[in-house]
Amino acid sequence: MDAKPPFKDPDVAAKFASFPGAARQGLLTLRRLIYRTAETTPRVGPLEETLKWGQPAYLTPQTKSGSTIRLGLPKGGGFAIYTHCQTSILADFQNQFPDDFIYEGNRGIHFRDGEALPLDKLRLLVRHALTHHLKRRG
Incomplete structure (x- = not known):
């Protein structure tokens, strides 16, 4: 499995290994996007990758700048990216790209398995989630 950056948590690595092939590739692409966006966004700091509700989750524990982002498999097939449902993160994004x-x-x-991901648009969603609390603090 081509995981960059490498997994630090063996439970997260095992979770990715358990995903079906096509979905796993899409989820690994989203994982790389999350890490790259965090690296290039000021005040986000290092990410913590863990499992929440059995899904890979990305947090900003040092800076507390962001809201949790999760990756997983929806019941209807394919793969998905999730934000906290009690924030406006996804609603704001949906207003931009309805x-x-x-x-x-x-x-x-x-997302559907094998679907090309519009990474430029998704980077906006990830950046918004990773800086959600910075905007609220002013």
């Missing part, structure tokens, strides 16, 4: 994605209410975006 017809570009398959939304799951105010919590997630679903």
Whole structure:
């Protein structure tokens, strides 16, 4: 499995290894996007990768700048990226791109296996989530 950066938590690595092949590739692409966005966004700091609700989750424990981002498999197939449902993160993104994605209410975006991901647009969502608390603090 081509995981960059390498997994630090063996439980997270095992979770990725358990995902079906095509979904795993999409989820690894989203994982790389999350890490790259964190590295290039001021005041985010290092990420913690862990499992929350059995899904890979990305937090900003040192700076507390962001809201948790999770990756997983929706019941209908494919793969997904999730934000905290009690924030406006996904609603704000959906206002920008109302017809570009398959939304799951105010919590997630679903993708089909093998689908090319619009990384430039998704980078905006990830950046918004990783800096959510910075905006609220002013």
